[in-house]
Amino acid sequence: MKYIAFFSVFLTTMLSAQLSKFSDRDLYEMGKVWGLIKYYHPAVSQGKIDWDAVLLQSLKDGPKSGAGEMMVQWLATADQGKFEGLAKNDNGCDSITLRNFDISWIGKLKKVAPESKKRLLNIVTEPKNVGSFYSNPIENSIRFSSSNEKVYDKFSAEIKMLELFRIWNAIEYFYPYKYLLDHGWDDVLKKYIPVFRSIRNEQDYRSAVMRLAAELQDTHVGIENTFQYDVVGKLSSPFIFQIVDGKVLVTGIKDEAKMKKANLEVGDLITKINGRSILKSMDDKSGYFAYSNDAVKLREAYSYLFSSEEPAMVLEGIK
Structure with a gap:
């Protein structure tokens, strides 16, 4: 070693x-x-x-x-x-x-x-x-x-x-x-x-290229054959959600066992991820993808908002 x-x-x-x-x-x-x-x-x-x-x-x-x-x-x-x-x-x-x-x-x-x-x-x-x-x-x-x-x-x-x-x-x-x-x-x-x-290393390179592409502020910009989730995180949420008024509304279940373990249910409203507001959490990831308006920024957030390499997140909200 x-x-x-x-x-x-x-x-x-x-x-x-x-x-x-x-x-x-x-x-x-x-x-x-x-x-x-x-x-x-x-x-x-x-x-x-x-x-x-x-x-x-x-x-x-x-x-x-x-x-x-x-x-x-x-x-x-x-x-x-x-x-x-x-x-x-x-x-x-x-x-x-x-x-x-x-x-x-x-x-x-x-x-x-x-x-x-x-x-x-x-x-x-x-x-x-x-x-x-x-x-x-x-x-x-x-x-x-x-x-x-x-x-x-x-x-x-x-x-x-x-x-x-x-x-x-x-x-x-x-x-x-x-x-x-x-x-x-x-x-x-x-x-x-x-x-x-x-x-x-290659992960640093992928991260740099994604951020550089995002500087174009163009919704049509895309990166072919890029392992985005190696950069923003391969793990994601066990639920389906919608973003409403700057909050996350749980609308469906992807992994029932993990939902039950986390005490999450359809209809729960999530207001913070790891102590940061939903909008701040979106901003953390927005530097990795190109968008020309807030509607596209919101759309892309569905793919990356809960992406992480950590097996657990701290969620705050309203049941």
């Missing part, structure tokens, strides 16, 4: 140390620059360079002369890549479409030299030979495509940070309702860099 405990601590420490060479600010700027080059640079957007591999190697090696110099090297690597000359595809954008488009952050980069900022601006403002390796152009629009994105079975700190960058940039460049969010999408990247940095 001592050996297993030692190995577990050692593994956790190693995962924690992988990204310690970078500050949160480093990773924030790296994520934005990496995504811009991915979608706009001719060689990278045409799939001529394994852009995932460039980032993973940078995260593994750490900055030799600072994060800014490392991003300059990214540009050099991209510029050295071969690409095909493509016919110009003029997908015009009106002012409504462009409300999501903001490249002012390039001028605010702290880690990148002025000449590199000019190069990044030029890639965006005068796009040429931009490919569709990561997109699906159709008439009068360009849509996100994940068909060429790699799937990683290996678990590492670098891969998890890569996946944060991939998710964030896909929303940054392709999500049409980004302007409707209650918070800035830049702030979401800043918020989740330390979250993804602290991931230690």
Whole structure:
């Protein structure tokens, strides 16, 4: 047992140390620059360079002369890549479409030299030979495509940070309702860099992805093949219920023996779960699923309100 405990601590420490060479600010700027080059640079957007591999190697090696110099090297690597000359595809954008488009952050980069900022601006403002390796152009629009994105079975700190960058940039460049969010999408990247940095296992990862998806505040957002109950809890209530005026009304029985043991009956009104009001208990779980209004928040609560890893809860209410 001592050996297993030692190995577990050692593994956790190693995962924690992988990204310690970078500050949160480093990773924030790296994520934005990496995504811009991915979608706009001719060689990278045409799939001529394994852009995932460039980032993973940078995260593994750490900055030799600072994060800014490392991003300059990214540009050099991209510029050295071969690409095909493509016919110009003029997908015009009106002012409504462009409300999501903001490249002012390039001028605010702290880690990148002025000449590199000019190069990044030029890639965006005068796009040429931009490919569709990561997109699906159709008439009068360009849509996100994940068909060429790699799937990683290996678990590492670098891969998890890569996946944060991939998710964030896909929303940054392709999500049409980004302007409707209650918070800035830049702030979401800043918020989740330390979250993804602290991931230690697959359950941490599932939790982080669920919370990140919930930031979109979109009822249509869903996560396929995600073990949500590994995060919010695999156990649930032995009864069927409705939520009425911020309270839980027991309306049916799923496990009669457990109901009897808990002295619960159909018609009981539950006002608190483990000392917290029903609305507070809903808020505890609401950060794990996306919703655009209170009606959806209430609907989702039926799935998660009583989810737990603990075999017992303390319920208060009225019989």
